[in-house]
Amino acid sequence: MTAPEPHIPPQTRRQARAERERVLERAPEPPTTTRPLPVLADPGPQRRSRRPSTGRTPTRVGARAVPVAPTRREARAVAVLQGHRAITAPQHAGHRSARVGIAALAVATSLMLVSAASVTAAFGGPELFTPQQAGEADAPEVTARLSAPVPATAETIPAPTVSAAPAALDVCSRPGVADALAAGDDAAAIAAAGGPEAFRAAVAGGTAGCVRLDDSARVWVVLNKTRPHNPLDYRPASLELPGGVRSIEGGALRADAAAALSAMASGAAAAGVGEIALLSGFRSFQTQQETYGNQVGAQGAAQADLTSARPGYSEHQSGLAADVVACADGCGTLDDLAATAQGQWIAANAWQYGWIVRYEAGYQPITGYDPEPWHLRFIGTDLAKAYHDGGWHTLEEFFGLPAAPTYP
Numbered sequence: 001m002t003a004p005e006p007h008i009p010p011q012t013r014r015q016a017r018a019e020r021e022r023v024l025e026r027a028p029e030p031p032t033t034t035r036p037l038p039v040l041a042d043p044g045p046q047r048r049s050r051r052p053s054t055g056r057t058p059t060r061v062g063a064r065a066v067p068v069a070p071t072r073r074e075a076r077a078v079a080v081l082q083g084h085r086a087i088t089a090p091q092h093a094g095h096r097s098a099r100v101g102i103a104a105l106a107v108a109t110s111l112m113l114v115s116a117a118s119v120t121a122a123f124g125g126p127e128l129f130t131p132q133q134a135g136e137a138d139a140p141e142v143t144a145r146l147s148a149p150v151p152a153t154a155e156t157i158p159a160p161t162v163s164a165a166p167a168a169l170d171v172c173s174r175p176g177v178a179d180a181l182a183a184g185d186d187a188a189a190i191a192a193a194g195g196p197e198a199f200r201a202a203v204a205g206g207t208a209g210c211v212r213l214d215d216s217a218r219v220w221v222v223l224n225k226t227r228p229h230n231p232l233d234y235r236p237a238s239l240e241l242p243g244g245v246r247s248i249e250g251g252a253l254r255a256d257a258a259a260a261l262s263a264m265a266s267g268a269a270a271a272g273v274g275e276i277a278l279l280s281g282f283r284s285f286q287t288q289q290e291t292y293g294n295q296v297g298a299q300g301a302a303q304a305d306l307t308s309a310r311p312g313y314s315e316h317q318s319g320l321a322a323d324v325v326a327c328a329d330g331c332g333t334l335d336d337l338a339a340t341a342q343g344q345w346i347a348a349n350a351w352q353y354g355w356i357v358r359y360e361a362g363y364q365p366i367t368g369y370d371p372e373p374w375h376l377r378f379i380g381t382d383l384a385k386a387y388h389d390g391g392w393h394t395l396e397e398f399f400g401l402p403a404a405p406t407y408p
Contacts, residue, residue: 171202172210181210186219187382196386204400213399216318219256219380222395223315224404225305225368232312233285236319242278248331251281254319257354257378261322264346264353271349273341275327279334279374283316306370310407315358320378322355338373347373351388354381358395366394366403 171177176192193199193208202208203220213222216234223229239252242261253261265276283291289311295304308314315321325331326342337343347357355378361371377395379387392398 169207170210171199171208178210184217187380190380190382196382197390200383200386200390200398204398206400213401219320219378220383220399221318221320222399222401223309223313223318224396225309225313225407226402226404228312229285229317234317235284236282239282239319246275246277246327246331247281248277248279248325249281251278251283251322252319253278253281253322253378256380257320257322260354260378260381261324264350264355267349267353268342268345271345273345275331276342276346277325277327277331278322279325279331280316280323281321282319283314285311285317288312288314288317305368305407306364307372313407315375315377321358322376322378323372323374324376325374334372334374343373346376350376351384352381354378354384356384356387356395360393363394365405366396368403368405 171193174192174194177189180186180189180192189211190196190199193202199208199211203211203213211220212218213220214227214230215221216223216229217236236254238255240255240258241247241250241252242258242265244262245265252258261278268274268276288309292304292308292310295308298304299307309316316323323334324337324342324346325334326337326340332340337346346355350356355376357373358375358377359367359369359372364370379395387398390398395401396403
C-alpha cells in the first residue's frame with residue numbers, strides 16, 4: 001500500500017482560501033436551524049435571552065445559500081473529522097465590512113425594540129423587558145433612559161365649594177316698622193328695626209328701602225349741598241319755642257327738637273357750666289334767601305357757600321337745627337362759644353340729649369362747610385347715641401352717603 005503524501009500547507013492567501021473551500025465542500029451539509037425571536041410579552045423576572053452571535057461568517061464563492069452559516073468552530077470540527085487541519089483565513093477588508101454591517105443592523109434592531117418599550121411605558125403599560133433582556137447591555141445611555149421613573153398621573157383637583165351668602169333681610173319687613181313709619185313715630189320705627197345701630201347699618205347697607213333720607217319730616221333726614229329739601233320750600237307742620245331757654249332772635253324749633261334743647265340747657269345749668277341760649281332756630285325758605293344773599297354781598301359767593309346754605313338746602317329750614325351761644329352777664333357771639341365752658345360741655349354731652357355738632361373741624365371735604373361748633377343738629381336720642389358710640393363725625397359717613405363738598 002502506498003503511504004499518503006505528506007500535507008503541504010498553503011503558501012498564499014489564494015491557496016488558503018481554495019483549501020478552505022474544498023474542506024467545506026466535502027463537509028456534510030449542516031441541518032437547517034432556526035433561532036427563535038426574543039419573546040417580548042413577559043420573559044419573567046429571572047430569565048435572560050441568549051444574545052445572538054455576531055462573529056464572522058465565512059463566505060464561499062458559488063456556494064449554496066443556507067439558512068444559518070456555520071461558525072468557525074463548526075467548520076473546524078468538520079475539518080478535524082476529515083483529517084485535515086482547519087485553516088484560519090486572514091482577515092479581509094470585505095469580511096470586516098460585512099461584520100460591521102451585521103453589527104450595525106443588530107444595534108438598530110435593538111434600538112427599535114427599546115423605543116417600542118419606552119413608548120409602552122410612557123402610556124402607563126407595564127415594562128415588558130429590561131435592556132439586559134433585549135441584549136442591549138452595551139448601551140448605557142438607553143439603559144438610563146429606560147430606568148428613569150415615569151411621572152405619576154396627576155390627581156384630579158377638586159372643585160371648590162362656594163356657598164352663597166344669605167341675602168340681607170330688609171328691615172322694612174320686620175313687624176312694626178311699616179306701622180311706625182305710617183304713624184310718623186320715628187323712635188318706634190328705629191326700635192322695631194332692631195335698635196339704632198341696626199337701623200343705621202341697614203340704611204347704610206341699602207337694606208332699608210322704606211327709610212327715606214330725603215324726607216324732611218323725619219328725624220334722620222340728611223341735608224347737604226347735594227341733598228335739598230323736597231319740596232324746596234318745605235316748612236315743618238308745627239314749631240315751638242324751647243321752654244326755659246333764652247331765644248335771642250325769637251327762633252322756634254320743631255316740637256321734639258325744642259323739648260330736647262330745653263333739657264340740654266337745664267343739664268348744662270345743673271352741671272354748673274352756665275347758661276346756653278338759642279340765637280337762631282327755624283328759618284323759612286324766604287328768610288334763608290335773605291340770609292344767604294347778605295353773605296354773598298359781604299364775602300362773595302365762593303366764601304358764602306362755606307358759611308351759609310343756599311335757600312332750600314339749609315338745615316335750619318327743617319326746624320331741627322339750632323345755633324347756640326353761651327351767656328353769663330351777657331351772651332357772647334357764635335365765634336365765642338368754642339372757648340367757653342358751655343361750648344366744651346356741649347361738645348362732650350350734647351349727644352345725650354339727641355344733638356350732634358354737625359360741622360366739625362377737619363371734615364369740610366365731606367360736609368362742604370367750615371367748622372361751626374355752635375351749629376347743632378337734632379337726630380333724636382337713639383341715633384345720637386349710636387353716632388357718639390360709633391365715633392362718627394358726619395351724617396354722610398354715618399348713613400353711608402357720598403361726600404358733598406360743593407353744589408352740583
